Amino acid sequence: MTQEERSQETRSRILAVAEQSFAEHGYDVTSVDSICHGAGVSKGAFYHHFPSKGSVFVALLNAWLAELDRQFTAVQTGDGSVPRQVAAMAAGVNEIYHVAGTKWNILLEFWAKSKADPEVAHSTIDMIRRYQGFFQQVLERGVSEGSLQVKDSNLAATLMLSVVLGLLLQGILDPEGQDWGALMQRVLAMLMDSMGGRKS
Amino acid sequence: MTQEERSQETRSRILAVAEQSFAEHGYDVTSVDSICHGAGVSKGAFYHHFPSKGSVFVALLNAWLAELDRQFTAVQTGDGSVPRQVAAMAAGVNEIYHVAGTKWNILLEFWAKSKADPEVAHSTIDMIRRYQGFFQQVLERGVSEGSLQVKDSNLAATLMLSVVLGLLLQGILDPEGQDWGALMQRVLAMLMDSMGGRKS
DNA sequence: CGTCATAAACCGACTGGTTGGTATTAGTTT
């Protein structure tokens, strides 16, 4: 194994353990020592790869944002009518949710910390606005292709994003309460229907 | 000032300062010392009134739940058709939001901490389910009084709650982004409309 | 009314432990 590979591996191991611990116990409660221990890495190694504990957090946040962009472009270059694409998105979320429900927990940590850290706040706001813009764009494409009828695409996108965020939040807080993934599929389908969605 | 009054006053002063600081800086970052300093109270006084830092937190949470109940009964005993009542609720939220937007910030802290503390988790889940039940009840009343047409009141209530939570979350995270209070009024009105809402 | 006993309210210095971060040293790869 080359030096470069080894370095990347310990780095990603630190990130993985940190993400897990942040999601499960919270940022403040998670100590650097515990991350090092969990990753099988010394403190020296940790501070060799990251300048601070906070920098690990923002690295995770940026990874999320990058992943977001990847999914956006994947949907936008996909085929099928808009209602179908939305259904596919919901199904994708549902699948991820069932595979790794705890994956979403760290979102709460991002949001909570954004009240205290301006850098995190900027990223979360950016996240929200990009989702809003993305949804609006998708809806407008649906209108132009004739598969949707929406008067105020801005308002409709806000409604759609709110529903998604609300369900996500409930899924994070009360995982056992309902099958939130399936619910998101149903609710989004209902929403598409009420916007006069035609499957193709 | 009687002993009882004095005691109650310092107690509520501690709670007020703690709520403010929890909302602004987060639970873990807020130290007991800073609360004492902010409330003009010694540490001894603090631990005279509360057994622990965490107990202040759950006291605040319970105060929220109690306030919730008060609002529920207020709406249920109010008059007017269900769509009107919902509109009134939305207007109330809008007003509170404009008066004290930071009031909601501590909700994020409740939610974030519920991932680590089972007691808090129980309360937040209880909160969500009570809202869900309340909305469902309201919607069913709307159906029975003929002002609404809803097939699946459970699903509709979930949708409604998700929208509210989603908008609330966005309002907390991105207060300057939009006029979230007004948006909630518009979106809820739209929702009532789509459920065949008749104003009276 | 004045005095005194009692208990609740309050004070703040102190403690044991933990934390994020640093410095130093040793090992490994190229």
Next chain:
DNA sequence: AAACTAATACCAACCAGTCGGTTTATGACG
């Protein structure tokens, strides 16, 4: 040997909670 990686020991700062002692309100009694 140069450069990178990792391990250990360590530090200053901070924090939740404790504890012995002080003040204040209250009600009883002579």
